[in-house]
Amino acid sequence: MKRLVNLTPSKPARVLLGLLPFALILLLYVIASDARLEANPNDKLLPSFEQMGDAISRLAFEPSKRTGEYLFWQDTLSSLTRLGLGIGIAALIGFSLGLLTGALPTAYAPLAPLITVISLIPPMALLPILFIVFGLGELSKVALIIFGVAPFIARDIQRCTLEIPREQLIKAQTLGASSWHIVWRVLVPQLMPRLINAVRLSLGAGWLFLIAAEGIASTDGLGYRIFLVRRYLSMDVILPYVAWITLLAFIIDWLLAKTSQLAFPWHHQGGKA
Amino acid sequence: MIEIKNLWKEYGDNVVLEDISKTVNDGEFVTLVGTSGCGKSTFLKMLLGMESPTRGQLLIDGQPIPDEPDQSRGIVFQQYSVFPHLSVLENVMIAREFERAPLLGKLFGGRKKQVREEAHALLEKVGLTPAADKYPHELSGGMRQRLAIAQALIRKPKVLLLDEPFGALDPGIRADMHQLILELWREHNLTVFMVTHDLSEGFYLGTRLWVFDKVRHDPQAPGAWGAQITYDLPVGEIPADALAQMQQNINKSEESNITGESA
Incomplete structure (x- = not known):
């Protein structure tokens, strides 16, 4: 058995090991989210990926009812x-x-x-x-x-x-x-x-x-949006924005x-x- | 002609060089040897204009040496003396661009072509033609020093200063470089000052060998006395046993100096 300091993972192993923590976090999230939503379908804290997808497609692909802008892209651009x-x-x-x-x-x-x-x-x-x-x-x-x-x-x-x-x-x-x-x-x-x-x-x-x-004083922008929707506990918007x-x-x-x-x-x- | 008249260099209480007087004619090749910290590099810096004498005079053709480096005195250091962001060819051309484009520092069109040809000719002479488009980090240590020499020569300086230029090279390559520097010295009629650690280098390169050493030494105050030129020998007439003796002396005082100063 080599010393630990001399043990180098092969290249495919390195890639897999690198992806592993991401997969684990996602898996953990899905399990926790499912558990909470099963107990309370209106839970806002850990939205499912479907809910997040809905929220973002609303912001990204439908014009805002108030201003007619595509908010997601407008925020990004600003x-x-x-x-x-x-x-x-x-x-x-x-x-x-x-x-x-x-x-x-x-x-x-x-x-x-x-x-x-x-x-x-x-x-x-x-x-x-x-x-x-x-x-x-x-x-x-x-x-x-x-x-x-x-x-x-x-x-x-x-x-x-x-x-x-x-x-x-x-x-x-x-x-x-x-x-x-x-x-x-x-x-x-x-x-x-x-x-x-x-x-x-x-x-x-x-x-x-x-x-x-942006969180303190703004009318658009990615930071403005997540600070704004915080008031409604909209984790389905905040999490995709952070990502x-x-x-x-x-x-x-x-x-x-x-x-x-x-x-x-x-x-x-x-x-x- | 370079005249050194009663030259002293002191840093505060620390005397580095004391009372040096010499004359060097145009076209001489002077090799400077001595222990580390004996002031030979300080002397080279004074010739370069980076340091000025504390007392005495350092004259070039009757005028005091300017107090900053300029194109009349070229220099090759042991390392770091080529520009890493320029190709070999550009490294040589840049000197002409400094000269001919005071505002942009860059030449274009026909004027650039003319300089490029001049640079190519010089690279040919130092044997770097195949490497003209490479960057310095792609060159071996010897090739990099060849480049540094070519670069130093394009402005045709009268005086060429070499600060341990071959110290980091393998012995075989070093011999090639000696050949090269002797050829260039004769061809360009340069006055060369070369600092080296290797006494045998000083033994057969050039025309004159200067040995820097402290004549007096006070163990209680190592900075109280400076170095002088203890030997000024015409090269080619030094018997081999004297050379061995000198090398031994240098090695010995090098050891005793380890606990002493560093300058």
């Missing part, structure tokens, strides 16, 4: 727009600040302590201020995501910039590069895959801020990872040369 805007702007700000402070000591001196302090402010504590300053519209929700994510990206990019071997920067200077050349041709291309990585890591936080902001949000998060993450692998093969295959 939420993704906010998330995309928030994360996009945060990435732009974070990348610029991180690059600037990482590359130029004269920018690091005044800005780095400020970025560190700002990144320590709990963004949710800023939400009331954002609502007061920007109102309850789109801007404050996007601003919350930016405040929550940009300092993290800035610090991550700053760290990555400082980690690029000094030898490379010196070599570039001996090849006649100006500061601008070094930033544009040496640092920026090498930081792009790191930016994608930072965005992937910050997407979880981005979703958190999005759903929190949908998870799926969206997974797809975005996967797309970013693939993009990075295709666009920057030198980063994923190799060392620092």
Whole structure:
């Protein structure tokens, strides 16, 4: 018998083992749901898959009686727009600040302590201020995501910039590069895959801020919907919405990872040369 | 011509180099050896412009060496001196792009083609033509150093600085690299300064061998005295037993230095 640390499951076994917990959770859910519904057909806590399917097809494929919109898709579009805007702007700000402070000591001196302090402010504590300053519209929700994510990206990019071997920067200077050349041709291309990585890591936080902001003040969006139907204990809507949000998060993450692998093969295959 | 006049380098109380005076003519190939922490890398950094002398002067053609690196002095480090995000060809071309495209740092069309041809010719010389489209992480250690050398030469520097360039390579490959660097040195009429740990390398490469060592040593204050150039030998006239003796000395003081400083 080999030691446990040397025991590696074969590839099909790994796939099966990976799927096993999901199957178990589903099975457990179905059993519990059946048991509750048998005792009380009007139970709302653990709806059957059929009930969830009905609720979602109502939201996704029938126009709302009140507004005529397909609520499920409208919610998805609104939420993704906010998330995309928030994360996009945060990435732009974070990348610029991180690059600037990482590359130029004269920018690091005044800005780095400020970025560190700002990144320590709990963004949710800023939400009331954002609502007061920007109102309850789109801007404050996007601003919350930016405040929550940009300092993290800035610090991550700053760290990555400082980690690029000094030898490379010196070599570039001996090849006649100006500061601008070094930033544009040496640092920026090498930081792009790191930016994608930072965005992937910050997407979880981005979703958190999005759903929190939508839950508190909004008229549509995935977060708004689940907070709204909570009042009616509509688990048949909440559970599929949560699954949908998870799926969206997974797809975005996967797309970013693939993009990075295709666009920057030198980063994923190799060392620092 | 490079003139070193009464050069001192100190970090606070720690004297690294003391009172060095030498003259190096154009086209000389100087090999710098010595224990680790004896200041030979600091000396190379001063030639590069990353460090400035505490006292004394370091002149190149009568002018003080600029206080930041520039294209008149090329450098090859032991590692990390090529750009991982550029192909071999682009790594060589980028120097010309820095020179000719101050705003974009990138050339297009006919101007790019011209630089590409120049870069190809240089790659041919260092034997990297088949690898022109590969990325540095796909190259072996020796090929990567060939690339670093080609890159350093495209701007035609007068001075080439080598900081233990072959330290991480296998002995067989190292011999090939010696051949290459000697050829390029003659062809481009370079002044070369090479720091190495391997005394035999200094023994037959180039024209001059400098041994850095501390003449005086105070065990209570290891930083009180700096290193000087204790031997300045024309290469080719060093008897083999003297070489063995020197290697032994270096190894010995290397051991005694382990408990001492690191610089």
